[in-house]
Amino acid sequence: MTVLDLRETPVPDVLDHCTAALRVDLDRAHPAFGWGGKSVGFGTDRGTWVKIQFRPVSRINERIWAGEECASVLTGVSKPQLLGSVRWADSSRDLVWRADETTRVKAPTVSSTPELRTEPQGLSDGWWETLRGSLTALAGATTTRVAVRQDLIDRRISEYAGPAVDPRVDEWVPAHADVHWANLTAPRMVLLDWEGWGLGPRGLDAATLLAFSLLVPTVATRVSDLFTEDLSCRSGALARLFMCAELLRMTSHHGDHPDLAGPLTREADRLVITLSAPT
Template identity: 40%
Template structure:
């Protein structure tokens, strides 16, 4: 990574190192960070990170799932178990801000931002290009506090083209569909609809709008 010298700090800059301190290798489900080297010149800071090699292939070349991976129950158990350990870690890092929810959910979902009943630590970028089988969860630089159920809601959003996989996500994360999970679902739906408005993730537009309609009825 590189950044202007006076901006070489903050959530993304420190994310991998913070994750290593907080989670280690997460019982083998996270590539351990083995070393960090910082260097500077007159105006620019540089950071090189060395992580343990991951031999497993990611389950999708794209965050949006294009085929049903037909994962065994043990994979889903490993995923939910790892994320439960993540959620139990206290942190001051913030992945989702209340101010964003208050602004984006009414704009893109059409409801007031639901009250967050519980904030927990989350990976915060849990999509199909960030997971492997056997399970490794990659790319931890954005982790931090988010509404309960945020990781499950994110994975669900990126599964919407594959109805069986989306159903598996809902089964694995029973908070989805509950009152406790409404804030997370509405936030993720708003985030993805915002990307659609910018011309990204257009293949998900119909499914996301259907999801937003469901959330409005909830």
């Protein structure tokens, strides 16, 4: 299986193909790379944004590969507008590429990393209301896509809590499933990267943002207060425990987000006690 890091491996043939297919010129002098160099974005000569990404042929699936198109019909959500897409097979690398052209969001992301480390600037009351309104509208949408499966929740919660917690989710709603601080812009609130959205436990998006806010208690409190109904129901508590367990697994297996290990463990332990208590 071909593994590429676009930060280190130039792919001029891919950029040429994208330019010809979308009939757009890319600002190749200023690339913006995604996590692990698995994607790259460019401004264009018509003021739009083009994101290019790849997947090995063996790993193409609807959940990831068709997310942007499926999200293009959502209403009431502050997100980039999809303008055009192209995808093509690359037999020489055993990959499939895709490029999506969207409206360009000029506001920067709140953080360069998913986790928040310092008090952010530019998050007005209006920013928070736009975030809540967008996630509320998303949760009210209709989709057959699945972002997080019950069997994955079962595994992660049982790995952490054993049989003490019943992991069965009773409320499922559409979720972005990757709401963190590198996917949110300010001072205008726009939610980026819609590849993996779909059904998840109620409270998943709030639980994700809360987990990535634990290093800044004032922001964590703001998230908790803003989404208290979603986070305090049983589904929301399970979503919180799932996210803690998932991120702790990423920390131990891949070294990601090491500073979060302590706060995540304390949060997970509190949730285990709450969820295992007799009702």
